[in-house]
Amino acid sequence: MTDTLTPVLTRFWDVPESWKLATxxxxxxxxxxxxxxxxxxxxxxxEVKDSSIRGRGGAGFPTGLKWSFMSPPDGGPRYLVVNADESEPGTCKDIPLMxxxxxxxxxxxxxxxxxxxxEKAFIYLRGEVVHVYRRLLSAVAEARAAGYLGRDVLGSGATLDIVVHAGAGAYECGEETALLDSxxxxxxxxxxxxxxPGAQGLYARPTSVNNVESIASVAGILRHGADWFKSMGTEKSTGFGIFSLSGHVAHPGQFEAPLGITMRELLDLAGGIxxxxxxxxxxxxxSSTPILTEDYLDVPLxxxxxxxxxxxxxxxxxxxxxxxxxxxxxxxRWTEFYQHESCGKCTPCREGTYWLRQVMTRLEHGKGSQDDVDKLLDMCENILGRAFCALGDAATMPVTSGIKHFREEFEAGMHTPADVLFPLANSALFEVSDTKESSGMVTT
Amino acid sequence: MSGHGSGETWSLHMTQEAAYLHVDAESKAPYAADVLERLRADAEVVIARYPGKRSALLPLLHLVQSVDGYVTGRGLKLCAELLDLTAAEVSAVATYYTQYKRHPNGDYTVGVCTNTLCAIMGGDLIFDRLSEHLGVGNDETTPDGKITLERIECNAGCDYAPVVMTNWEFFDNQTPESATRLVDDLRAGKDVAPTRGAHRVCTFKEISRVLAGFNDGRADEGVGAGPASLLGLQIAKEQGWRAPGDDAGGSGAPVQPQVHPEQTSIDSPSKAGPTGMRSTQPGTPPGPTGKEEPK
Structure with a gap:
């Protein structure tokens, strides 16, 4: 039985200059x-395959398997691309890690x-975190100077190098093929x-795109072995992961725990609501995962x-x-996000998120029509599974799960603004001294 | 965008949107010889990083912004020339990404996260207060050219909600008051320090150069992690919890267990207030505001 929390990637974040090579x-x-x-x-x-680690970027595809699916070597370049475009609303684990x-x-x-x-890997970091970019550039420079990167690494004959690349603001670039195009x-x-990508990825060469936390975990797997990794977590979700609690908990924060911990345990660690x-x-x-309620607190994560x-x-x-x-x-608000970030390539997502947003906006303002809830469900049905990538599917998740658990609130949107039913000031984490109410929509 | 529409459209441009659509003469004026020389030298370094040179386009657009403060016509043309692309190809990319500006940006982009979680935790109220205080709306710049106010999407700091990013540095646990102080200090020319980041917020042009891949020597400034990032590690140490093997060594011996809550039910109120825990953590200032005092 492992401990409730198992700090590995986070194990020395509290040490001064934790980001330095010497540390x-x-x-x-x-x-x-x-x-x-x-x-x-x-x-x-x-060894990595044997650890059964599943991708930490959301989809959960086994990392070792992804590598083994790459086309066999043909003498040309092969690429590792680390997806550090962490932009999924609510997700805040890779940025503090880096x-x-x-x-x-x-x-x-x-x-x-x-x-x-x-021989040349890329870390694609979202552009909106300049200090993390500085830290990554410095880390790579330090590693190169120490002989951990470059030609003939540690006398092994292997050439390993890393280019850290900053994006420029686009959620869609978290999708692996969009990331490669970017x-x-x-x-x-x-x-x-x-x-x-395993067959034709970056520059049409065999490429593996993996999440930051997946790749960072590989160091521990090699240090201690696959069995060590499998001694944590569950049979089909092995190892540990960083769980990020945010919002209306007493103490939001990061908790590195074996997969399978429950929300009830995590909430207790965060001091409760x-x-x-x-x-x-x-x-x-x-935001791309359907919402859950109190009834699901004991589901192993x-x-x-x-x-x-x-x-x-x-x-x-x-x-x-x-x-x-x-x-x-x-x-x-999530719907606005998906509409804003839809890349426009495929019709179901481009048009679907636009119309979802229209309907959600009028429901929020208490101006919905009688058939709006069914209309939302109908639109979601037409987007789900028909979009070019997962963004379209994701856009439907908050809508359908919201209606599933709280249909009456959507129906109330036919006559009462959300702000009247749930004044914004009551949700804020600070005392609101100004009595003027916000619509959240003051500007165009 | 163009002024070739009907008279009605034209008059709209002349009034509300004239400033937005105005293209500064500088945008298309040639670069001074020394500026161009430096840009070409920097571009060579950027292009050399990649096996395929088109990959240099995103950093090169950041580089253009580091000189011009936005993506100018001349910058766009230079990228096209350097990478053997058409101006249309470069323009298509420049207009896709939100960090590339189509008109002169302020010295400081102040981005209030108004994605769902931050918005609800207070981000909407912060944005409204700043908008009123500065007299500008989303993606607009104050007349003194100091501040561009933006509503931004989730910036991966949710455990520090509500978050404000200033030139892409983290200002955690903000309030309308702390954010107002922040913009006042920036407009007054004071140095402003992010909660987690460099010692001071650099200008938009300075950080654009960093984003082009030219490190500015500030990587070792600031904290490694904020208090929320360390919460799980702190509790694990208090409880003596560790991963199997020797990875749990951390920075010191486990301290006496003193798990905060006797809290067992998520329905019962916590004994500590929302900021109670933070103030107990080492090396961090108590309270919800960032450290926006001048150095």
């Missing part, structure tokens, strides 16, 4: 890379590169699959259990909302 080396840093370089690449890959402990990612990327035969200097729009309030609804893994409960583990972005919050307002 990382004092905490077992680059030991895993040394070990990996004594093994054959296929042995490294086998700010506090960038070397764990650099080491993981070096090991992963070695395993898949990549990295090639194009608009970040998704590609048709197949061919999958803020004083004097009750839980109303929460997301298990960001692993991939399969959350799926069985009708949602998704996603990125373990646990956003918590108490009874002061209008579900209609929350869903309306």
């Amino acid at each position: 990382y080396e004092r905490h077992d840093g680059y030991r895993a890379l040394r070990k990996a370089l004594t093994m054959k690449p296929e042995e490294v890959l086998a 700010m506090a402990n960038p070397h764990e990612l650099v080491e993981g990327a070096a090991i992963a590169s070695y395993a898949i035969g990549c 990295l090639e200097g194009r608009r970040g729009q998704p590609r048709s699959k197949p061919p999958f 803020r004083q004097g309030h009750r839980l109303k609804f929460w997301t298990p893994g960001g 692993d991939f399969d259990s959350v799926a069985a409960a009708g949602s998704m583990l996603g990125t373990r972005a646990l956003q918590v909302f108490d009874e002061t919050v209008s579900v209609v307002r929350a869903v309306a």
